[in-house]
Amino acid sequence: MPELIAPTAALHAAWLAAHREWGPGTHEDGFGLRAGDEVTSAAGFAAWVRRLAAESGQCTYRWIVEDGQLLGAIALRHGTDGAVLRAGHIGYGVRPSARGRGVASWALARMLTVARERGMGRVLLVCADGNAASARTIERAGGVLESVRDTELGPARRYWIALDRRGGRAAP
Template sequence: MTGHQTARLIAPTSRLHRAWLDAHAEWGPGRHEDGFGLTAADEIDSATGFAGWIRRMAGESAQTTYRWIVDDSQVLGGIALHHQLDDHVRWAGHIGFGIRPSARGHGLAGWALGCMLERARRLGMDRVLLVCAAGNNASARTIRRGGGVLEGVVDTELGPAQRYWITL
């Protein structure tokens, strides 16, 4: 893994079921990784369940752009852009991203964020909210490098969170 030079952003696909499960396993147990649109109700282990999850995300494409960060046939991370400011976005942000542990530190998150900010511009958005856990220095640094300006820290059900706005 040498960074984002050979990585691509692609729409989620059932074709990468095994590769996605490998990335998912690397995160380990606990909270689901950001940027994938995965909910506790999604069944991802079986081919049928995984295909249903992919169909659900495709059906949400008018409201949310989901992209996977892939290199060759390896899933390195995910990023999602929510197009409207609603209650979910006020809590979680317009853009969420996650990079699998073995792929971190190579600039992938910043590169993917830049691509998603360009998508937001093309959609006519004038600013986007990004939220990360307080203490998640890597995400905060990525957001600031992308133009994020700290609005403040708020308490959430998951603990303190930093809220950043990026003006497009």
């Protein structure tokens, strides 16, 4: 059974294995990885994990872990600044070998609970227009399509999920 945990330097080797599986780049949404982050060395990785912890006022990062393996990550971005309105409140990524078994849906459901506990009334999720699996995950969680917009990375689908305080989704 997977669990959501705060990022930890103890999972350096597991994180590197997942990152290698994804291939080069910083495309693993949910990890908070920036192009300038040096994550291959233990010291650089630990510094990155410390940065993520220091950003906890702006973003809640969680890693999806099962049996010591890093399956992916999910992040809840707080607020409504320009970056949130571009990328969404919630972003996630699941490593290729863990896809197709409901990991993203499981993690999204738990992060929606965190958003609700933070008092958020609704959250924005954005995925590439061609990412049918992510679109289905968001729609199953109650996402209502707002629009498809052109972005610097190509067309993106924008979904809103309305939350209520009782643990369910509010009517859109």
